Amino acid sequence: MDTVTDNHLDFEAAYARLKDVVKHTPLEYNRGLSEKYECEIYLKREDLQIVRSYKLRGAYNMISRLTDEQMSRGVVCASAGNHAQGVAFSCKKLGTKGVIFMPEITPKQKVKQTEMFGAGNVELVLTGDTFDDCLREALIYTEANGMTFIPPFDNEQIIEGQGTVGVEILDDLLDVEVVIMPVGGGGLAAGAGTYLKQNKPGIILIGVEPDGAPSMMTALKDGSPVTLGTIDRFVDGAAVKRVGEKTFLLCKEVLDDMLTVPEGKVCTTILKLYNEDAIVVEPAGALSVTALDALKDQIKGKKVVCVISGGNNDIDRMQEIKEKSLLYEGLKHYFIVRFPQRPGALKLFVNSVLSPGDDITRFEFIKKNSKENGPALVGIELKYAEDYPALLHRMEEHRFEVIELNRDQTLFEYLV
Template structure:
């Protein structure tokens, strides 16, 4: 049976003292007002490598015998573990090889190189973390090196548990702690430490709807490998949680909430616009989960762990798009205009509401445009305007197909 002991976490905290930032636990006024609770943010986005991952990586690597370190270390990561690993390689002056999925945002690759400098080599391979992890493990065995797992290792878990160690020192009366889950290292570590110190505290895990690996593992009673996952929340898009992390999380989790990717995007934009806090999708998970707990947390002390801020600016357009669609403010249609002059003009004048905006217009045929279908993106100011828009199209006998409700067509055309 795996467990995280107070002694081991205290030792990890001392080991990390000169390396990691003791991140603030901040009361967020706007969130507290919205949910009628005391909402505290544990700001691991302000960590040296802009995520909590440095804690686990350094704790494990600094615990290895020197002869093992001399042979070199390897990791596989979607980005944040890679940066913690790279920082640790530089700090301990050891050679490291980092395998990253080929879809990793450029910003994370650049940051990783900055932290590791000449101590690391980066190899891009595979479409998911799981693909590149297989390549990394094979490379590790062939070269007699040591694999530094991103989550499924006791020393990694003890390092991540120092987030919980700090929370318990920063706030004495804690009703809820909401923890993002990818592979489960942070949840297993911080969650089990907090439960030991404060057994009445509820530990709520949260996963992206498109990558529910812990949810499915809990249903099955053991870790299961998901066939397909939505990779958008790259910091938490793992096909299979760890064996050690699952065994611990199974005991300490009070609930796991699945959050739609669109809700996560809305949360990212709100945090940026309202509080000037930059978070990556996985970093927004715990705050996005508040909506699903609002009836339970009123009047309570709630801690949301903001796990990281490594967000590529190139992704902001996609984040905005996903948010608008989730909020019911953005709709795409294939519209067949009648074969007569002025059909498009009539659409603009008689179908669009005063606050509706065409954000995309594209004829699907290069010839015979006036009678061919057009792809039209419409942005609404209020989601309640949607029904009126549909009614006006039906009243004018406009032939249309809504792409948002047809996944195969939507992914092909939009």
């Protein structure tokens, strides 16, 4: 195994350092998921951590080990969310100053949470339109002021701190056979994965990324970290363009499998966990549970842990989450409908094309001067996904010209 694994990571020492600061989060048996997948499924509830994510572990582990001189100068980080809150809490707890750079587009809820956890010990700097812009400014500031930069994942002390999730899993369920973990930059999977493999060599470790940001999957295929050109930032807690160098080496060594899941399916999981288990998860926190369908044959009859990595989900995102879920499940469809130039066409569409279970969720004429016979943007929600072919057949039967926007990504993004 790589020397990073052998010589530098002391997870037990990190656990001792953190045990009076972070919560030992619950490992909860989930009856519904267990019955569905015919195995024993436990959820590692890092959404119940003090800052509602595991990121506190790595941040505190690193900051607590700084020298007195480094502490007097203060620390800097760049983050749009969970890492910022972990650093802010650590600064308050350890009595050092923190300067936290966040993109200007960061939701107000995350800004307020970071300020609350810092409680006067942190200064927030909102700068840049993207995380990369924000990171660049943070590194310049760190150098200019002789401070210590606290990276989000690619640091041995950060990895070591995140690895304490693995320590707790084995403490609570020694005979665990499979652990499924979300992967963004790779800190959690590298840390917890290394500890679990060192102490239970036969365990199966599986990493999960969103389809739109497959940075670890790409790195593993190419043999080294790769900077992705563009990514889908929806699963913001796991959407990075490039994984860490250190985290990649460890993940390559310890992960038995790596897979990606669609963002829409992640949204369905978020809604199910909320409606069925009253668990509020952020998109990255839902990745491990979302992967269960793809792994059902592999996990049958086994003891499985899904790491719920965080619960910082802004309520303002719930409508978007519901929409993405409906689109993924085939329950919501958008069309451009060109109504025939004959009397009663709109009435015919409502009465004869739509079935009793269909619901119009959006309707607007595209040309304001051609109402009643011009093209319209129509959103329809179905009761069952299998009703869709019949809906298309009725449109054709009644001579309505339609463009299926769900099948045309460019038009969909422009109009919907």
